[in-house]
Amino acid sequence: MSDAASVTIWIDQLRAGDSRAAQKLWEGYFHRLVSLARGKLRSMPRRGADEEDVALSAFDSFFRGVEQGRFPQLDDRDDLWQILLMITERKAFDLLEHEGRQKRDWRRNQSTDASSGKLVLAGREPDPAFAAQVAEECEKLLTKLADANLRLIAVRKMEGYTNNEIAKELGCSLVTIERRLRLIRLEWEGRDSD
Amino acid sequence: MNDPLSLSAERRVDEVCVRFESAWQAGQVVKIEEYLGDASGPERTALLRELVRLEVEYRIRRGEQPTIEEYRSRFPTHVDSISCWYPSAPTIGCDSPAEAASSWPDVPGYEIVAELGRGAMGVVYKARHLKFDRIVALKMILAASHCSIDHIQRFLAEARAVARLTHPNIVQIYEIGECNGLPYFSMEYVPGSNLAAWVKESLLSDMEAAQLIEVVARAMHYTHGQHIVHRDLKPANILRTQGGLPKVADFGLAKDLSDDSGGTRTGAILGTPSYMAPEQATGKANEIGPSADIYAMGAILYELLTGRPPFRGAGALETLRLVVEQPPQPPRAFNARVDRALEAICLKCLQKAPADRYPTADALADDLATFLHGESVQAQSGSATRFIAAVFRESRYTAVMRLWSGVWMGLAVNAFFICLTQALLLWYQVQDYTPYYVTWLVKMFADWGLAYFLRIRGGPPALPVERQLLQIWMFFWANHFVTAWLYQRSGAPVAGFTPITEMLTALTFAAMGAILGGSFYVSAALCVVGAMLSAQRPGAGTLFGAVVTSPYFFYLGWRHRRL
Structure with missing residues (x-):
């Protein structure tokens, strides 16, 4: 694994391999990233809408989980954190590319890998700017979910509850939680061929 | 796996399911049939799947005992899918x-x-x-x-x-x-753990790793003897009893070689990329044999020694590409304490071409046993000859060779008759160049005709390597006629020209050898021998061409046809 791996590649890699050490690295990275993003979210001006508080609650509660050593498992396909990071990274990369087209000097930007044009992580330390983008993106994605119930499922999932626990809290079927998580993924990834 | 629906379809499915579930939660007894609406295609299937799963769950909550048969008769168009949807086991890990x-x-x-x-x-x-x-x-x-x-x-x-x-x-x-x-x-039931868990704890010593893989290899030899190939050997599939004995499990992808009912899914890539043999990674289902398991055992040995599989790319596809294209890094690059002999055994298993690996799992086990006894292992022997063999090995154009094998067999037959005719002309000391030109022209047109009817008729050759072959061949004929004409003009006797023909042919074969692999160098060498003989006695080399070189070339074509 090279040091200059993008989050997406990294997650893919960890999913494909089965090294516990890799999971440990990911946990270390993730812990610092969540803590940075949470700090960022706290310092953002409150605009009154409760989506922000919802996102903050997800970060707060999740952060407590992380403190207790509860990390998202990379082999959990439903894990929303991984989706959040991938989406943020893709956007950050698109932005870089877009700026690059205007300025033509983006290759000199130290946070890109000149050979692949991919956004890279400096070593294993999360970039504060990236963490801020994660926090913003998280709010944006939660706002995207029109249905309050859908939003609650997303937050609970991010807080680290199992599908069974969420089903019990909402008094609905596990089948429903699985289906709605699938819908959340689709809503976030914005895939629509219709 | 279900095809993913589009976002709007998934929204519609979700919306109906929410209404359906609310009705059940409100104490109503509603029927799936009332909720299917006019959904069609995959969306209908997805909706039906969700509704069946919900209805079964809520009926069970009400104390009913819905049966799978009931659903099969209610939805006869989805008889096969119902059993998969039927919630007899949870999909998500349970808490308490x-x-x-x-x-x-x-x-x-x-x-x-x-x-x-x-x-x-x-x-x-x-x-x-x-x-x-x-x-x-x-x-x-x-x-x-x-x-x-x-x-x-x-x-x-x-x-x-x-x-x-x-x-x-x-x-x-x-x-x-x-x-x-x-x-x-x-x-x-095997209490204990599996190798994947074990190797995470610590690396194995050379001895431990060799002993372990030897036992696994003996077991796999037995399996292969029963005409079964595992196809998905990996650390996680090798269980360890509390006594430390390995036990091979999870024949999920096992291919029964004796069953030729076409049950194997040609082209589908199955297995785990990091431990997958190249022939498996390229989806060549018919080439996957015991050798794929030997490769996988090499990959496991590699991981036991270095803590990582031989290939791990960013994502599964990248890993597959590495498996097919890249040579593995020697284990000693990651763990310098690994013995050279054991490294050689490991790398021999990881050879790209099945023929370069151990011929059987037993041969691997034997070599590991030899290593454990401290004797010199087979994998390390003759490294100079192995290097030469590697340089002159058959290329990866086996598919092209097979396409052209018919042409080659035909060319060999042409060559046989032409050489025989020329040998006769030389025997009777015909000095006029004209009959020789006639035989060359006949040969050239016969060769090209053959290539046309067997290979080119369907359109120009698509593969770069085929174009290279055709060009080499054109240059040969052009060169041949010009050289003959120059030679004739110098006033030299025709008998002196045959060694030159032989040498031109040798050069052509050598060029083909450079592209296609070692066996053509043998043809080239035979032509050189022919040239030597011709220099000794007019016609001798040409006769040699008819009785040795042409049959050998025929054999080459025949062998590739069978590959």
Whole structure:
């Protein structure tokens, strides 16, 4: 694994391999990233809408989980954190590319890998700017979910509850939680061929 | 696996399901049929799947006992899918033992004690066989998961394949059965861990690793003797008893070589990329044999010694590309304490071409045993000859060679008759150049005609290598005629020209050898011998061409036709 791996590649890699050490690295990275993003979210001006508080609650509660050593498992396909990071990274990369087209000097930007044009992580330390983008993106994605119930499922999932626990809290079927998580993924990834 | 629906379709499905569930939660008894609406295609299937799963759950909550048969008769168009949707096992890991136990399936004759693990294919429970009062592992298809007929067939294929095997280092299968329309089988319960868990703890010493893989290789040799190839050997599939003995498990992708009913899914890539042989990674299902398992054992040995599989790219596709294209880094690059002999054994297993690996799993086991006895291993022997063999090895254009094999056999037949005719002309000391030109022209047109009818007629050759071959061939003929004409003009006798023809042919074969591989160099060498003979005695080399070089070339074509 090279040091200059993008989050997406990294997650893919960890999913494909089965090294516990890799999971440990990911946990270390993730812990610092969540803590940075949470700090960022706290310092953002409150605009009154409760989506922000919802996102903050997800970060707060999740952060407590992380403190207790509860990390998202990379082999959990439903894990929303991984989706959040991938989406943020893709956007950050698109932005870089877009700026690059205007300025033509983006290759000199130290946070890109000149050979692949991919956004890279400096070593294993999360970039504060990236963490801020994660926090913003998280709010944006939660706002995207029109249905309050859908939003609650997303937050609970991010807080680290199992599908069974969420089903019990909402008094609905596990089948429903699985289906709605699938819908959340689709809503976030914005895939629509219709 | 279900095809993912579009966002708007998934929204519609979700919306109907929410209404359906609300009705049940409000205490109404509603029927799926009223909610299907006019959805069609995959969306209808997805909606039906969700509604069936919901309805079954809520009916069970009401104390009813819905049966799989009832749903099959209600939805006759989805008979096969119903059993997969039917929630006899949970899809998500359970939290409390009590909650988990309530969702375990009820398999007659067994009492399920715990869940051992879940994979893509199914779920494995620890269970008690009530009649024999023994603990077994019970493997079932993961219900309500993305399963299909193919899924079930593969599951049964595994059960049938493993059921035939009885070996102390292979997990024994006891019984195959069906419960709620879902097949299951019970097998030997192996307390302990698997190699994947073990190798994470610490690297193995050379001795430990060699002993372990030797045992596995002996077991695989037995398996191959039963005409079964595992195809998915990896650390996680090698269980370790508490005594440290390895036991091979999970023949999920096992291919029964004796079953040629076409049950294998040609082209589909199955297995785990990091431990997959190149022929498997390229989806050449018909080339996958015992050698793929030998490769996988090499990959496992590699990981035991270095803590990492031989290839690991960013994502599965990248890994597959590395498996096919890149040579592995020698294990000593990661762990300098690995013995050179053991490294050689490991790398011999990881050769790209099956023919370069150990011929059998037993040969691998024997070489590991030799290593353990401190003797010099076979993998290390003759490294100079192996280097030369590697340089002159057959290229990877075997597919092209097969396409052209018919042409080559034809060319050999042409060459035989032309050489014979020329040998006769020389024997009778015909000095006029004209008959020789005639034989060359006949040969040229016959050759090109053959190539045209067998290969070029359907359109210009698509592969770069075919174009290279055609060009080499054109240059040969052009060169040949110009050289002959120059030679004739110098006033030299025609008999003196035959060694030159032989040398031009040798050069052409050498060029083909450079592209296609070593066997053409033999043809080239034979032509050189012919040239020497011709220089000794007019006609001798030409006769040699007819009786030795042409038959050899025919043999080359014949051999590639059979590849």
